[in-house]
Amino acid sequence: MKNxxxxxxxxxxNNRRQFLKTSAAAAASTSAGALMIGFxxxxxxxxVRSVKTTQANAWVKIGSDNAITLICHRSEMGQGTxxxxxxxxxxxxxVDFSKIKVEMAPANAAYVNSLLGGQxxxxxxxxxxxxxxxxxxxxQARMMLVSAAAAEWKIAENDCHAENxxxxxxxxxxxxxxxxxxxxxxxPVPKEVKLKDAKAFKIVGKPIKRLDTLAKVTxxxxxxxxxxxxxxxxxxxxxxxxxxGKPLSVDxxxxxxxxxxxxxxxxxxxxxxxxxxxxQAKTARDALNITWESGAGAALSSVGISTSLKEALAxxxxxxxxxxDADMAIAGAAKKVEASYELxxxxxxxxxxxxxxxxxxxxxxxxxxxxxxxxxxxxxxxxLTGFPKEKVNxxxxxxxxxxxxxxxxxxxxxxxxxxxxxxxxxxxxxxREDDMTHDFYRPVSLHTLSAGLDxxxxxxALKFRLTSQSVxxxxxxxxxxxxxxxxxxxxxxxxxxxxxxxxxNAIIDSGVRVGYWRSVSHALNAFANESFVDEMAHxxxxxxxxxxxxxxxxxxxxxxxxxxxxxxxxxxxxxxGKLANGRTQGIALMEGYGTYVAQIAEVSVINNAIxxxxxxxxxxxxxxxxxxxxxxxxxxxxVYGLSAALLSKITFKDGRVEQSNFHDYPVLxxxxxxxxxxxxxxxxxxxxxxxxPITATTxxxxxxxxxxxxxxxxxxxxxxxxxxxxA
Amino acid sequence: MTKLNVNGRAVSxxxxxxxxxxxxxxxxxxxxxxxxxxxxxLCGACTVHMNGEPIRSCSTPLSACAGKNITTIEGISTxxxxxxxxxxxxxxxxxxxxxxxxQIMSAVALLNKNxxxxxxxxxxxMSGNVCRCGTYQRVRAAIHKAAGVVTNVKVEA
Numbered sequence: 001m002k003n004x005x006x007x008x009x010x011x012x013x014n015n016r017r018q019f020l021k022t023s024a025a026a027a028a029s030t031s032a033g034a035l036m037i038g039f040x041x042x043x044x045x046x047x048v049r050s051v052k053t054t055q056a057n058a059w060v061k062i063g064s065d066n067a068i069t070l071i072c073h074r075s076e077m078g079q080g081t082x083x084x085x086x087x088x089x090x091x092x093x094x095v096d097f098s099k100i101k102v103e104m105a106p107a108n109a110a111y112v113n114s115l116l117g118g119q120x121x122x123x124x125x126x127x128x129x130x131x132x133x134x135x136x137x138x139x140q141a142r143m144m145l146v147s148a149a150a151a152e153w154k155i156a157e158n159d160c161h162a163e164n165x166x167x168x169x170x171x172x173x174x175x176x177x178x179x180x181x182x183x184x185x186x187x188p189v190p191k192e193v194k195l196k197d198a199k200a201f202k203i204v205g206k207p208i209k210r211l212d213t214l215a216k217v218t219x220x221x222x223x224x225x226x227x228x229x230x231x232x233x234x235x236x237x238x239x240x241x242x243x244x245g246k247p248l249s250v251d252x253x254x255x256x257x258x259x260x261x262x263x264x265x266x267x268x269x270x271x272x273x274x275x276x277x278x279x280q281a282k283t284a285r286d287a288l289n290i291t292w293e294s295g296a297g298a299a300l301s302s303v304g305i306s307t308s309l310k311e312a313l314a315x316x317x318x319x320x321x322x323x324x325d326a327d328m329a330i331a332g333a334a335k336k337v338e339a340s341y342e343l344x345x346x347x348x349x350x351x352x353x354x355x356x357x358x359x360x361x362x363x364x365x366x367x368x369x370x371x372x373x374x375x376x377x378x379x380x381x382x383x384l385t386g387f388p389k390e391k392v393n394x395x396x397x398x399x400x401x402x403x404x405x406x407x408x409x410x411x412x413x414x415x416x417x418x419x420x421x422x423x424x425x426x427x428x429x430x431x432r433e434d435d436m437t438h439d440f441y442r443p444v445s446l447h448t449l450s451a452g453l454d455x456x457x458x459x460x461a462l463k464f465r466l467t468s469q470s471v472x473x474x475x476x477x478x479x480x481x482x483x484x485x486x487x488x489x490x491x492x493x494x495x496x497x498x499x500x501x502x503x504x505n506a507i508i509d510s511g512v513r514v515g516y517w518r519s520v521s522h523a524l525n526a527f528a529n530e531s532f533v534d535e536m537a538h539x540x541x542x543x544x545x546x547x548x549x550x551x552x553x554x555x556x557x558x559x560x561x562x563x564x565x566x567x568x569x570x571x572x573x574x575x576x577g578k579l580a581n582g583r584t585q586g587i588a589l590m591e592g593y594g595t596y597v598a599q600i601a602e603v604s605v606i607n608n609a610i611x612x613x614x615x616x617x618x619x620x621x622x623x624x625x626x627x628x629x630x631x632x633x634x635x636x637x638x639v640y641g642l643s644a645a646l647l648s649k650i651t652f653k654d655g656r657v658e659q660s661n662f663h664d665y666p667v668l669x670x671x672x673x674x675x676x677x678x679x680x681x682x683x684x685x686x687x688x689x690x691x692x693p694i695t696a697t698t699x700x701x702x703x704x705x706x707x708x709x710x711x712x713x714x715x716x717x718x719x720x721x722x723x724x725x726x727a
Numbered sequence: 728m729t730k731l732n733v734n735g736r737a738v739s740x741x742x743x744x745x746x747x748x749x750x751x752x753x754x755x756x757x758x759x760x761x762x763x764x765x766x767x768x769l770c771g772a773c774t775v776h777m778n779g780e781p782i783r784s785c786s787t788p789l790s791a792c793a794g795k796n797i798t799t800i801e802g803i804s805t806x807x808x809x810x811x812x813x814x815x816x817x818x819x820x821x822x823x824x825x826x827x828x829x830q831i832m833s834a835v836a837l838l839n840k841n842x843x844x845x846x847x848x849x850x851x852x853m854s855g856n857v858c859r860c861g862t863y864q865r866v867r868a869a870i871h872k873a874a875g876v877v878t879n880v881k882v883e884a
Contacts, residue, residue, distance in 0.1 A: 080822075217815040217821060218801075219758075219759070219799070225763065228759075277755070279743070279746045280743075351762075352762070400824070400826075433766075629819075636862070661765050668861070673861075673867070675864070676864055
């Protein structure tokens, strides 16, 4: 990832020419892109001709009809950015939030995520990155509108203020933003900006309704798969069953003769059939006879990978954290505890399978679809077409789920290559089977932990070693230095106050392509750490809640203490984790993305069948933009985490993924849904991320409850009844 | 040429009879509200009604639709929002939203038959609809709301 942080405001200034004075014609062409997102536009397009729309800055467009359009620069994949980003801008802009419109941003340096260094939605960073910058952008636009009004009235700016989409003078004169924006847009951008105190917020912090709900309950919301362009064809792509394999040759005679087939195109990753409709493309694709060069991947198997993980334990590891001398302290301890945990590959399995639409023309290239990384999409489009930045346009649609899968751009490259080959707009649609077998999988991991307890049963030393594959080494190699990989060791260091501690990580290459998967390594490391702290508590004969509480007494651990106590109180936690109704309670505690989480699973185990009845989640995620969306993300993370904890697993045999669809890659369904009881801590701390952390705490909370219920410690996921039976 | 009735309108679709109804709706009628999720009737994203019954359009060939009445998400309300959609709006159910057309079509079919479903009946009717964003708790609440049951009904935890 290019570490091109760049001040967003400067970037806006640099791009002013591009943004300012959008003519009606240009606004209409922008609307054509936005058509994919919201379907209100055909009606608007009729009126837009007489309306002049001016871009005040990278986030604010104002029409001469006073229509306010706010630009959403983070991909909407369910996590609510389409609502939360505009809320931040609107708070300072002083507009009626119920009347604003939202457009998705193009790829542009103005929209780089300062926490990630690219225009990228991921890492639970959207609110954390935008918290100040978007309010500032709203305030700057407002100040420029006020200046323009003051100049118009020839009075001091202090004698004017902004409210509800207009500037008002002390004497009661009023001008709508739409009457001021052209003059305001050419004024210098104010450098000194005073933002509202949180107590004065009118929009931020309120459980405002999402702006995308209506479109999503009426079927009108435009996802990538719904993109329609004049003259567009549909492609279905056969990829090598072995990951990394290439097509050698193809017999396409039968396919070419089938109805609706316009072309058969060989690209790097496979052979595409391009047809008038999806079913024609898919049927003809199934009639292709392709000879593959499987490559080195053909030898991969899950059994072999698991063996190589264990063999890698002998390899040296990089030290993430070291306090005291853990080896010596364990050697001299009254009691020793050891355990290892192993986690499988996982697919993202977004509901909308991968797809993208590319229109590669002689005069430029437009690409449309669901991506978490518009900047990289733009980059690969430039590379593949040879066009400069100005001739490449990225139109981000709604994403039918992301979870990290849509940070990768393999399917975008494919769509561009196919469109370029046929010289027409092409929508490439993967099948569910393509999606399941050609993911960038969450990496496998092996965690080996050991601890020494003193005569009172309290830990004096903890050793943690992680062996896993690095996603970052593939995507952003500059971030991996001296064997240390920050996105591999998240939540690897526990908050527990233990005098001697060694935390190490060893990077292996399993041969399988791996990707960022919701909560990334938090999900791996928190499973190991939070299972192991429970194992220590049980080995010491102590209650898991009391044991944890005794280890977070320090000044720095206040937020951990608060959430743990809150969760225990609200869950009605009983010492020993046993409830009167026969159910058991398991705890998990973690900080991730600046958010503090304590989670208590309420579980029963009958005939080795695990049933999760309830999840109590206490969260301190700092200040919130929209508490109802925060709650939705917590509910969401519980479900995503439970699928991983109880059901899903990707395995390899002869280089092929053995799962293909939801029958052999089961995910959580309505009948398995526990009640989720959420408690949010009122906080004045800076915002933390909320899209991911609870995904990580869900698994260990269940494992810990299952142990109390069954006496069996499951050290691998998914925790199926088969696993419990053989434990 | 297959003749059928979609959202109250007589249509003729010229596509191979093995074409799944889903792709006929999407590619031939440009009714894109119905979604492709799995192609094997495993996820429910493609749920529509055939003569009032919920079916998985990804696994229903066009040949089985001749002369049938098909209702899609675009067709459940002619003037504004169906009560189920209203309940969905009230609880802000959708996240990514991709599965929601299917969820709503399953919920409408359930409520057409069962005016006040219990949690167990909701589970039975809705477990074929996968949501990876995990909106199930809100789907359940919205169904109770649309059924006219008090929303904070004691949920069996």
